[in-house]
Amino acid sequence: MREKVSILLTSQPNYDEYAFKYFILYLNKIQNYYEFSFPEIQETFFDDSYYDADKLFNLFGEKKSAINFGGNPDFMINIITASFGEDLFSEPRENIVFITTDTWGKYYSPPSLF
Helix, strand or coil, X not given: CCEEEEEEXXXXXXXXXXXXXXXXXXXXXXXCCEEEECCCCCCCCCCCCEECHHHHHHHHHHHHHXXXXXXXXXXXXXXXXXXXXXXXXXXXXXXXXXXXXXXXXXXXXXXXXX
């Protein structure tokens, strides 16, 4: 049985959202470990340019009840554009993780990714 992974775009993307979703959802066809989905979110939650990592998790705890996940996901991945913590790229806690794209284009990605 696949583990359900909800990927949440909880801030306005600074990349091609549709290409990203296509790439991730295509993984559902070529592997049997995870089932990826993108729940619809009516508003972006994290629009500031910086967050303390603890504040991110607290705010998400308050907001996640308003999201229709279509069931209970095993994991929730929040992709944000803000920087957080002490120059962190990601911060996992239990079954929730935050990943930032803030410095990805400058330090990590090949030009074709963005």
